[in-house]
Amino acid sequence: MAGKGRGIAAFTFNIEALGLSRGSMPETQRGPTPLFPQIEYKPGPLKAGEDEDYMRALKQEMRGRMKDLPFNIKPHAGKGDVERYKEKYTREIKRIEDDNWTPDWNYLPKELKPQKKIIRKKRDTKTNAKVSSKDKEELLNKLDALEKKGDVKSDDEEDEAKGLKKENDEEGEEEEIEGEFDEELEEENDYIANYFEDGDDYGGGSDDNMDEATY
Amino acid sequence: MTAQEVRLCGLLLQEHFGDVVEKVGTHLIRSGVLTLRALAHETKLALDLVKKSLCVLVQHGMCTFGPGRRGPAGPVEYRINCERILHMLRYPRYIYTAKSLYGDTGELIIEEILQRGQMTMSSTVKTVADRLTHNMPEGQSMDYSEVVSAFSRLVETHFLQRCPPMASAGSSSSGAVDTSLPVVTQPAEPESNPECYKLPYINLTGQGKRRRSSEDGEDDQRAAKKAKTDNSQCGDEGIYWQVNFLRFHLHFRDQAIISAVSCKLDQTSSEIVRTMLRMSEVTTPAHAAFTQALSANEIFRSLPSNYNIARPILDQYLTLLVDDPMEFVGKTGDSGGGMYVVNLHRALANLARATLESVVQERFGSRSARIFRLLLRKRHLEQKQVEDFAMVPAKEAKDMLYTLLSENLVQLQEVPKTPDYAPSRTFYLYTVNQLPTARLLLQHCYKTIGNLIERRLYETKENKRLLEKSQRIEAILASLQATGAETAQLTEVEEMITAPERQQLESLRHHINKLDSSENQVDETIFLLESYINSTQASR
Numbered sequence: 001m002a003g004k005g006r007g008i009a010a011f012t013f014n015i016e017a018l019g020l021s022r023g024s025m026p027e028t029q030r031g032p033t034p035l036f037p038q039i040e041y042k043p044g045p046l047k048a049g050e051d052e053d054y055m056r057a058l059k060q061e062m063r064g065r066m067k068d069l070p071f072n073i074k075p076h077a078g079k080g081d082v083e084r085y086k087e088k089y090t091r092e093i094k095r096i097e098d099d100n101w102t103p104d105w106n107y108l109p110k111e112l113k114p115q116k117k118i119i120r121k122k123r124d125t126k127t128n129a130k131v132s133s134k135d136k137e138e139l140l141n142k143l144d145a146l147e148k149k150g151d152v153k154s155d156d157e158e159d160e161a162k163g164l165k166k167e168n169d170e171e172g173e174e175e176e177i178e179g180e181f182d183e184e185l186e187e188e189n190d191y192i193a194n195y196f197e198d199g200d201d202y203g204g205g206s207d208d209n210m211d212e213a214t215y
Numbered sequence: 216m217t218a219q220e221v222r223l224c225g226l227l228l229q230e231h232f233g234d235v236v237e238k239v240g241t242h243l244i245r246s247g248v249l250t251l252r253a254l255a256h257e258t259k260l261a262l263d264l265v266k267k268s269l270c271v272l273v274q275h276g277m278c279t280f281g282p283g284r285r286g287p288a289g290p291v292e293y294r295i296n297c298e299r300i301l302h303m304l305r306y307p308r309y310i311y312t313a314k315s316l317y318g319d320t321g322e323l324i325i326e327e328i329l330q331r332g333q334m335t336m337s338s339t340v341k342t343v344a345d346r347l348t349h350n351m352p353e354g355q356s357m358d359y360s361e362v363v364s365a366f367s368r369l370v371e372t373h374f375l376q377r378c379p380p381m382a383s384a385g386s387s388s389s390g391a392v393d394t395s396l397p398v399v400t401q402p403a404e405p406e407s408n409p410e411c412y413k414l415p416y417i418n419l420t421g422q423g424k425r426r427r428s429s430e431d432g433e434d435d436q437r438a439a440k441k442a443k444t445d446n447s448q449c450g451d452e453g454i455y456w457q458v459n460f461l462r463f464h465l466h467f468r469d470q471a472i473i474s475a476v477s478c479k480l481d482q483t484s485s486e487i488v489r490t491m492l493r494m495s496e497v498t499t500p501a502h503a504a505f506t507q508a509l510s511a512n513e514i515f516r517s518l519p520s521n522y523n524i525a526r527p528i529l530d531q532y533l534t535l536l537v538d539d540p541m542e543f544v545g546k547t548g549d550s551g552g553g554m555y556v557v558n559l560h561r562a563l564a565n566l567a568r569a570t571l572e573s574v575v576q577e578r579f580g581s582r583s584a585r586i587f588r589l590l591l592r593k594r595h596l597e598q599k600q601v602e603d604f605a606m607v608p609a610k611e612a613k614d615m616l617y618t619l620l621s622e623n624l625v626q627l628q629e630v631p632k633t634p635d636y637a638p639s640r641t642f643y644l645y646t647v648n649q650l651p652t653a654r655l656l657l658q659h660c661y662k663t664i665g666n667l668i669e670r671r672l673y674e675t676k677e678n679k680r681l682l683e684k685s686q687r688i689e690a691i692l693a694s695l696q697a698t699g700a701e702t703a704q705l706t707e708v709e710e711m712i713t714a715p716e717r718q719q720l721e722s723l724r725h726h727i728n729k730l731d732s733s734e735n736q737v738d739e740t741i742f743l744l745e746s747y748i749n750s751t752q753a754s755r
Contacts, residue, residue, distance in 0.1 A: 039578075040580070041577060041578060041579070041580060043577065044577060046729065046732050046733060046736060047732075047736060048732075051311065052732055052735065052736070054311060055307040055308060055311050055735050056307070056728060056731045056732050056735060058306075058307040058310050058311065058326075059306070059307045059731050059734070059735065060731060062306060062307070062326070062329075062330065063230060063231070065330060066230075066231040066232070066330065067233075069330060069331070071231075071232055071236075071271045071274070071275070071331075071332075072231070072232055072233045072236075073232065073233050073235045073236055073264065073267050073268055073271060074233055074234075074235070075234065075235055075264065103270050103273075103274050104453065104455070106453060107273070107378070107455070108270060108273055108280075109280055109291045111251055111266075111290070111291060112251070112266045112269055112270055112273075
């Protein structure tokens with residue numbers, strides 16, 4: 001702003017109108033205001049009485065209680081392999097409720113309901129398992145035939161079969177994790193599916209491939 | 216949603232529902248409206264966690280869903296109701312009001328429904344009866360019928376209302392093969408349901424069950440499981456009740472007006488105003504500017520019997536109330552001895568104004584408050600006039616005005632004499648606008664509560680080790696006492712906390728109590744300012 005003052009601060013308006021004079025300008029800011037500024041007038045005391053104490057106690061109780069309700073959703077903590085002995089008693093003492101809280105589905109859009117997806121996917125894993133077990137039996141028969149030809153080739157094919165099985169298992173597990181409220185039920189099913197598959201392979205493998213005597 | 220509101224909502228969600236819900240909620244507040252997939256994708260959380268969070272939020276009435284932008288066939292969109300999250304600050308006040316109006320039973324009913332968002336009548340009655348029985352001496356138990364009667368009274372006075380029913384809550388989920396066209400309907404306003412306050416007939420008799428100690432834990436669990444499956448026999452599935460916050464707010468507003476009158480005038484005048492408000496409770500709609508007109512004869516008849524004032528004295532009191540500059544009561548006619556109304560909106564505006572003045576006084580001193588009040592009354596004043604009217608020396612007046620200006624409590628208005636806005640020929644007037652200043656103060660209040668909560672979390676975190684140690688020791692003491700240990704053992708355990716640690720714990724408790732109390736009291740100011748701002752919007 002090129003002013004008539006030649007370098008001296010010159011304002012474009014009449015300062016007298018605002019009641020200022022050249023000498024009594026307020027201080028300029030020398031940086032951001034401090035985080036905890038000095039206050040000249042201390043704040044008054046809080047209201048203290050029976051009502052306020054009671055409401056404060058209510059607030060603290062409610063805070064504690066809300067943490068124990070099933071509405072308090074915790075991120076996926078790895079579930080312990082065995083339910084600890086003390087858990088049963090801590091749950092009772094703290095009145096922690098079951099994690100399985102089901103809302104009334106009539107009042108929520110259907111997409112929030114997790115049940116349907118699992119049934120479909122369970123069928124898929126089963127069909128996959130069936131298909132793969134059929135494949136495996138064919139492969140095992142092939143392996144029997146190839147045994148006579150040479151070990152190298154059969155090993156490769158066995159690895160392939162195992163690889164296929166692993167992929168299906170991983171898919172099954174992923175679909176299960178994307179799951180729902182009844183996690184325990186789902187885990188049991190998955191475990192059983194694994195068990196049977198292993199059983200098929202295990203029994204068949206040992207019978208057909210082991211030449212050495214069992215100890 | 217302002218930045219401070221979003222921050223406060225985040226802190227409240229975290230405190231009550233955990234980190235997952237906080238993340239989902241905050242993101243939804245910032246983005247406005249989102250579908251489920253978009254939400255899961257943007258928050259990078261697992262889909263099932265997002266679903267659970269949305270269920271929790273909808274259950275508590277904090278999230279609404281509706282047909283999306285693509286119409287009923289598109290995916291469902293979710294929207295957060297920020298106001299409802301901020302109501303969580305006021306839960307203790309709601310519960311305490313219910314206690315003062317309807318006793319312990321009412322208090323527990325409201326507490327249970329607030330904690331769970333929505334509940335059926337039968338499950339509320341059972342839970343409350345169990346809790347009351349637990350606190351009663353051995354051998355006594357609470358009958359369900361008493362709880363039912365308390366519940367009915369709450370519904371009759373409209374403190375509880377039914378959750379609005381949904382016509383059909385289908386949605387086109389990807390992959391669902393529906394031959395019929397799925398329709399997504401939004402839940403309607405609760406008041407639009409004609410059966411909003413109708414009690415269902417439930418078949419529920421019995422008494423509260425006492426919770427046994429852990430030895431009978433197995434039996435109790437089995438009994439509890441049985442009780443859950445018995446729910447279906449009560450006859451009121453699908454009818455959920457929620458707290459009617461609007462009714463509570465009207466009640467708080469009435470209380471504020473009555474206490475203001477009693478402070479400004481006297482006890483008798485406040486009783487008269489209380490009578491007037493009580494008489495027009497049911498007939499006045501929620502956002503009305505004044506109550507129904509009441510004649511002096513009616514008021515005289517409805518005064519409480521222990522107030523033996525003569526008829527002419529009542530007239531004098533009414534005249535006094537009408538002439539008072541706070542304008543709580545107005546006269547609208549002369550029939551029936553004089554028709555009087557309570558000016559609700561004006562009362563709220565005056566209460567808000569008093570709050571603003573008090574804030575300026577406490578922060579900047581009584582002379583700045585004088586200047587502020589002057590500007591509120593005289594609207595626009597020049598610098599010179601401010602000095603003269605406020606009787607404050609020029610230099611100090613300047614300082615105070617600039618402090619207020621820098622805090623945005625006072626604004627500068629330019630009034631030009633010439634069309635070219637030349638500064639030497641323009642009037643500069645100071646002015647205060649009540650509504651924007653009230654909004655500014657409201658945001659300050661939200662920031663204050665956010666700071667209080669964060670400080671409390673910080674204090675708790677700093678002393679976490681000490682708190683855990685004291686909790687463990689209390690648990691040990693409790694179990695020792697239960698099994699009947701000697702006093703020597705008890706003192707030994709108590710001495711595990713050293714004296715300085717005890718002192719530290721004590722001071723921590725004191726700080727946290729203070730912070731909690733402050734939150735409750737800042738919330739009272741928030742209520743007043745919010746009511747004022749809403750009343751100005753409603754009248755437009």
